[in-house]
Amino acid sequence: xxxxxxxxxxxxxxxxxxxxxxxxxxxxxxxxxxxxxxxxxxxxxxxxxxxxxxxxxxxxxxxxxxxxxxxxxxxxxxxxxxxxxxxxxxxxxxxxxxxxxxxxxxxxxxxxxxxxxxxxxxxxxxxxxxxxxxxxxxxxxxxxxxxxxxxxxxxxxxxxxxxxxxxxxxxxxxxxxxxxxxxxxxxxxxxxxxxxxxxxxxxxxxxxxxxxxxxxxxxxxxxxxxxxxxxxxxxxxxxxxxxxxxxxxxxxxxxxxxxxxxxxxxxxxxxxxxxxxxxxxxxxxxxxxxxxxxxxxxxxxxxxxxxxxxxxxxxxxxxxxxxxxxxxxxxxxxxxxxxxxxxxxxxxxxxxxxxxxxxxxxxxxx
Numbered sequence: 001x002x003x004x005x006x007x008x009x010x011x012x013x014x015x016x017x018x019x020x021x022x023x024x025x026x027x028x029x030x031x032x033x034x035x036x037x038x039x040x041x042x043x044x045x046x047x048x049x050x051x052x053x054x055x056x057x058x059x060x061x062x063x064x065x066x067x068x069x070x071x072x073x074x075x076x077x078x079x080x081x082x083x084x085x086x087x088x089x090x091x092x093x094x095x096x097x098x099x100x101x102x103x104x105x106x107x108x109x110x111x112x113x114x115x116x117x118x119x120x121x122x123x124x125x126x127x128x129x130x131x132x133x134x135x136x137x138x139x140x141x142x143x144x145x146x147x148x149x150x151x152x153x154x155x156x157x158x159x160x161x162x163x164x165x166x167x168x169x170x171x172x173x174x175x176x177x178x179x180x181x182x183x184x185x186x187x188x189x190x191x192x193x194x195x196x197x198x199x200x201x202x203x204x205x206x207x208x209x210x211x212x213x214x215x216x217x218x219x220x221x222x223x224x225x226x227x228x229x230x231x232x233x234x235x236x237x238x239x240x241x242x243x244x245x246x247x248x249x250x251x252x253x254x255x256x257x258x259x260x261x262x263x264x265x266x267x268x269x270x271x272x273x274x275x276x277x278x279x280x281x282x283x284x285x286x287x288x289x290x291x292x293x294x295x296x297x298x299x300x301x302x303x304x305x306x307x308x309x310x311x312x313x314x315x316x317x318x319x320x321x322x323x324x325x326x327x328x329x330x331x332x333x334x335x336x337x338x339x340x341x342x343x344x345x346x347x348x349x350x351x352x353x354x355x356x357x358x359x360x361x362x363x364x365x366x
Contacts, residue, residue: 002079005072005103007035007092009053009085011042017166017283018084019043020357028366033076035069035092053087062091069095073103080364082106086113086125093132106364107132108140108166109150111280111302113206116149129155138363142281145301163360165281167353173290175345176267184268195332196227197296198269200262200284201276203234208275208298208319210236210243215324217247223332227252229269231259266291271331277318279303281351289348292341296327306351310336312344 004025008014014022014036022044025032032046039050049072051065069092073081081096081103083089089107096105112129114122130153133139139156140163141147147162149155176184190196197216201207209230216228230240230253237255244253259265262284266272272288272295279302285295286306295313297303309315314327314336330336339347349355 001031002029003031003033003076004080004082005033005035005078007083007088009037009088011036011038011040013085014042020353024361024366065091066095070099073099073101077101078103080104084108085110090128090132093135096135104137105135106138107136109146110142111278112146112149113278126153133157143301143305161363164351164356167356168283168286168290168351170290170352170354173263173287176291181267184264188268190268193225194227195225196229196269197271197273198229198265199273200231202232203236203240206277208277209240211321212273212275213240213243213253215321215328216253217249218325219328220249220252226332229254229256231256231265233258262287263291266293269293271296274298274303281305286348286351289344292345294338294344296331311339312347
């Protein structure tokens with residue numbers, strides 16, 4: 001029986017984005033092994049192994065993980081290794097280099113953590129990618145900028161493919177009628193005249209919620225009917241809650257924590273927001289668009305892959321608070337000629353699991 005080692009930095013990443021692909025490998029006759037940060041039962045996985053992945057690339061724990069995975073590769077002799085998330089991809093491919101084994105290696109880049117114009121800092125990330133590219137048979141990227149980076153720096157010894165992400169399961173995001181939207185708003189305690197922005201993301205420097213909180217505190221002065229819901233958890237959650245309180249906006253900025261039913265939250269909202277500094281192809285924006293929401297997003301890779309300025313939302317220069325405020329204001333006042341909810345959903349369907357899945361699976365020759 002053929003074996004595949006399917007890897008990501010966290011189990012949650014596997015559970016949220018990859019179960020259809022694990023199922024496809026199992027149905028194709030593979031023995032499916034999953035490597036992530038903890039040992040938990042995962043559907044369609046025959047074995048789950050935990051390795052001490054740490055967010056800091058230079059952590060001694062990551063060196064330990066390299067040697068543990070090297071041993072696993074030697075013992076199990078996998079036919080295919082499929083890596084996801086930047087950290088796990090670097091660690092696992094380093095282990096492949098040191099193992100002396102030669103499985104077919106597929107690396108899916110969910111977003112390089114640098115821009116081409118990032119200066120010397122980009123080499124912190126780029127050097128490991130160039131080294132690991134020597135044993136990467138198929139590199140899969142999710143936006144045009146990352147595709148150009150991979151081509152320019154030859155980050156794969158084999159093929160480089162541009163895809164439309166891993167796919168959002170649109171069966172979990174059925175179209176929202178006006179009647180259902182009204183019921184969901186009432187259930188959530190939202191007033192009819194409130195204009196609700198939703199940002200669902202991990203609280204981190206990269207996601208940059210603090211910029212949005214500061215901008216929103218200015219918007220509320222002019223548009224008191226505006227409401228911001230910041231869903232998610234993370235290292236900077238408490239800091240952001242404090243910032244909202246310091247600005248006196250704890251009543252107009254809500255922090256519900258981790259939300260399991262994002263479809264209901266998006267369906268009750270009026271627009272989604274993202275102030276992220278860098279993205280691959282953000283699921284949160286596709287999910288919001290599936291619910292018919294326009295978006296206010298920073299003009300960075302991943303975002304401008306999805307959002308057409310003045311059509312499906314508004315783009316603002318990354319980190320520019322005044323420009324963000326203007327975009328939020330345009331959304332509230334209905335400026336411009338944005339597409340209808342139905343048209344926005346139709347644009348998002350290009351990134352649905354139903355559309356993307358066959359093309360991604362075909363790369364593995366299943």
